[in-house]
Structures are given as C-alpha cells and as structure tokens.
Amino acid sequence: MIKGLSPALERILTAGNSAPSGENCQPWHFIVRQGTTVEVHLLPDRDQSAYSWGQRSSYLANGAAIENMTIAASKEGLMANVEYFPASRNKWHVANLAFESCQREPHPLAPWIKERVSNRKLYDVRPLSKAERNVLVAVGDERCAVVLVDDQVTLKRLARIGATNEEVMLGNRTLHNFFFTHVSWSKEEDNAKKVGFYIKTLELPPPAEKMFALLSYWPAMKILSKAGLNRVVAAQNASVNRTAAAMAGFLMTGTEPLDFVTAGRIIERFWLTATSLGLSCQPLTGMLFLALQISNDGMGPFTRREREMIAAQVQEASAIMDADDKHLGFIMRVGRAVPPTAKAGRFPLHEIVEIA
Template identity: 35%
Template sequence: MNKEIINKILEVAVNAPSGENSQPWRFEVNSNKIHIFNLPERDRSLYNFGQKGSLVAHGALIENILITAPIFGYNAEIDLLPDNKDFDFIATISLVELLPDQQKNESLYSCIVKRVTNRKPYKNIPLSDEQLKDLKNVENEIGEGRVIFVYDPEKMKDIANLCSVNERVMFENKLIHNFFFDHINWTEKEELEKRLGFYIKTLELPSPVQFALKLFRYWPAMNLFNKLGLNKIIAKGNAVNYANASAMVAFAVKNNTSRDFIIAGRLMQRLWLKVTKMGLSAQPMAGMLFFMQAISGGETSKFSSSQIELIKNAHENVKKTFDINNEMPVMIFRVGYGGEPSARSSKKPPEIIFKN
C-alpha cells in the first residue's frame, strides 16, 4: 500500500472537530490497514468523562476517512473497537481498491477542510424543506442513530437557555474554569506552535470581552465577579446568541456504549459537512450534555449540589423539547447563516507509525 496515499487521506481526515480541539488520535499502519488509537491524555476534563467526547470526535474522524478514501481510489471498511481489552483502540480501517460501481462523494470531500465551528451570531433564516430533508437523510446514510430538528423560535430559545447552563457552571466551578483557561491560545504565535486548544479569535468575542477574559482567567477574580452574578450574565448573553439560529439539531443514540458515541460522531460530522456544503454554519452547544455524562457516571464530587441540580434539570428539559424519550442525546448544534468565521483553529499533522 502506498504510504503517501495513506498520509494524504489522514492529512485531510484530521480536520475533524474535537472537544477543545484536542485531536485525541494517533495511527498505526500495517499494509492496507489503518489502526486508530485514542490519546486519553489529550483531554481528561469533566467534559470528557469516560472519553465520551473523544469518542464523538473519533466518529467524525472515521466519517472523514470513509469520505476521503474513495477520492484516492480506495473503499474504506471499518471494524469498530476491534479489541475489547484495549479501550483506546478505536477502529481498524481496511483500504481496498474502489470498484467501478462504488461511489465517490467529491462535494462532501471538499467540505472536510472548509468545515469549521462558527461561534458568530447567525441570521435566523428558516431552512427550506429541501434542506431539512437532505440533512435528515444522514440517518439513512449512516444507518443508525437519530437526528432531531427544532425550528420553532420559542423552543429554540428554551434550548439555547438550557445549553447555556454550560457557561454558568463552567465559570463558577474552579476545576472547569481552570481547564478552560488553560486551553486558550491567546496569540496567533501560541496557536501555531501548539495547534491544540481554543484559539482566542475563534471564540468571536468583542475586544472588551477578550480583554476582560484576561482578568477572569484568574480564579479569585472570576470567583469575586461571580458573587455579582457574572457567570449568569455571560450565560444569558450567550443564550441570546445561540437562540438566533435557523434550527437546533440533536443527535441521539439508543445506548450509552462507546460504539454509540462513535456513531453519534459520524452522524454529526456528515450533517456538519452537508451544512457546510449548503453555505450554512454550525456550532455544537454540548457542554451541559457532557457534564450530565460525568454526573451519571458517578463523578458527582467535582460539582456542587446546586450545579448537579441545574445540569440534571437542563438535561431533562432538553430531552423533552427535542422529544427524546428512550434514547440518549449526545450532541446539540445550532445551525444558521453565520458568514465566514474570524479565525480557524489549527490542526496537527497526523501522527502515523508505519509498521511495514
């Protein structure tokens, strides 16, 4: 198998989204097989309890490989979680020559490098029936999981408020506050050196807020301002921004297994690429859902009892608003017309070990 082709496929695929741009992957290649491994040390935060956020990111990475391989003349066959004793062994992808009747999706392929998390304010122009139908079709294309849309303005407002519980908790919980600020790259130089974490410009904050953030990175300062309700004010402001969207989208799966999270990641990525193709923008608003994963998994000592209450309520109400009953919501997005983002986050080149 040509090493250069594998390199090219993975160079494109690693443009996948990941929590805090953690890019928690490495690769081992043996002949036509690409083994994908998780790097748990890249994100051990409360956002990534049980590495669930990273599993979603791996789903997105795998979807990118499945779309990219045919462009280079190969069909990619996936074997998910091939070793049940090695939790970090995510998948083996076998590349086999593409047959004449197997399809390439050039347009989705070209969107892999264009896709971006856009945190700008969106125009709330409704999606057309045709757009909704095309987006909903990712369920059939992946064959598992469910994508649910909400576009009623009042319900979107509710979802925006419920998701902004993330910011409320993030700024008043010392652990999460410190994690967030430790992962900000304040300058372009720092961003280009690290190629991991949040580049400040991608947060789309007005200059005075960017300036204030430099003060709030110190926990005692943040803690003091929280006594005046700062975390609630930030959450409210963000909720207004989130609610201005064409639609809210939830990705739900049947069970709480690693495989389910990977499937949710594939659904998310495919929808995100389609959204990009339509000239629309998207932003995950997933923090609250992942806090709930931590709480359900028993990580309760890291939250105050009022935070636990807040998160549980928000989770319950989000499920009700999306009409999710016997499934688990893994991700929530807002989708709308946001224009070009001010900046993009940088990606590391793929870390590949060739075994043959």
C-alpha cells in the same frame, strides 16, 4: 511527505486529522500497517476533564475522524472496510480501516471536509428551507437519529440551555481552570500548543476579549461570579445561540463507546452536509457531557446546586427533542453566517501517524 506513506493515504489521514474534537484536543493516533490498513487509536490523556466522562467525547471525535477518512478514500478510488474495536483487550484501539481499490464516484461530501469549521459568530436568523431540513434530517439513521427544532419559542429555550455551560463553567473552579488552560491568547501560542481554543475562534467582541483575560484569573472570577457575572455571560451567549435558524439534536440508542463512535460518524456527516448547503454549525454540548459525568460518576467537581441545574437543563433539552428512551448525545446550532474569523490548528501529520 511522510516516508513510507502513499500520497493517497496521506490525503486520507489529513482528512481524519481535520475532524472536530472537544477543546480541539485531537484525541487520535493513526498507525499504518502494510500501507493499506489504518489503526485508529484514542489518546485518553488528551481530555481527562468532566467534559469527557469515560472518554465519550473523545470516542465521538474518533468517530468523526473515521467518517472523514472513509469519505476521503472515495476520492482516491478506495473504500474502507471498518472494523470497530478489533482488539478486545484494548479499549483505546477504536477501529481498523482496511482500504481496498474500488470503482466508485467520489463521495459528494468529500470536497467539504477541509471547509467544515466550528462557527461561533452571530447567525442570520433566516429559517431553513423545507428542502434543507429534509436533507439534514435524512443524515440520521437507526443508531443516531437527527432532530431539528426551529420554532422560535423552543429555539429560545435551547439557546439558554446551551449557554448554561458558561454559567456553570465560570463559577466552578475546576471547570474554569480546565477551560482557561485551553485558551491560547495569540496565534503564536496556538501554533505552539496545537490544542485548545485560539481566542479568535471564540468570536468575542473586542471589549469582551479584554475582559476575558481578567476572567481567566480565578480569584477575580470567583468574586465576579458571586456578583452574578457568570449569569450575565451565559445570557449574552444565549442571545448569540438564539440567532440560529435551527437546533439539531442527535439521539443515540446507548452510551457505550461504540455508540459514541457511530454517533460521531453521523454528526460529522451532518456537519459536512450542512457545510455543503452553505450552513454554519456550532456544537453546544457542555451541559450534555457534564450530565453524563454526573449520572455515571456521582459528585465530580460539582456542588449540589450545579448538579441539580445541569440535570434539570438536560432533562428539559431531552424532552424538547423527544428523546424518550434515547440518549441526547449532542446539540448543534445551525444557520447562515459569514465565515469565522479564525480556524483551529492541528498537529502536523508526522506527529500523529506511525508507520508500523
């Protein structure tokens, strides 16, 4: 219990805090005013990497948190009036959620908020039914359309594109360092850090888990990359990605912060819908966010070869998804799988909520 917070609002904020975020960085802070309004603030220091140019990845995560809170409110007999970017001079103040009483049925996705999870296991290749496809595609709207790709040839291409991130990341000192400083090697370390990847959530087979410790040492990885090990790991990941029943692409109308917040809401609704259908999801976004960094910020920590490879892969993925003048902002693999071995942790609510 947090002093000054109603149990209903505490449950709503818990739902917000369980949203997905890049590297589980949880880039949000909630300020409660007058017991009924929640200010959602983005924490830019949580992800300063090339995977979040202009904090776009974190804006998306904040959108997912907002979506969870609006859905969870329905269970409390409340509805949220959402005002985006209410303080014109503060770009980190993402939204105000003003809750008011209303007569409504709980949202059908509300029970699935605590069940949603990133599942990096092998999926069972059984295709989606027509009904499942229709329900999932219908989640998209005019600001963020959903495209599902499930023919085997195209799926294989997207599986490879999704895994190119590992090839680049393992061969690039800056990205390698960023990734491995975000790996927790034990549950104790994960509980202490509360952000990043707990090793068990990566679903590595036991021999690969041992090798991972060696790969985390850059001088070793540098030599092994020269010998092509980064490409071997990417090929292995591509074969895992290929077990998806479908790949979902999210096409956005722009790349401004608000575009990512609203896309984050759609992506979370899609993920909850998939969860309610008994389907698993894993985002495969590395290439997309690196391309955004490169096209907006020039060189970054990349060699020319890496820049060209990233641009070519994202161009191919955008063409597959028929993006045209839209921005392909997110890709997820979707399919049937056994539950993940472990779940990512979160900061406790009292560390992320302030009562004003």
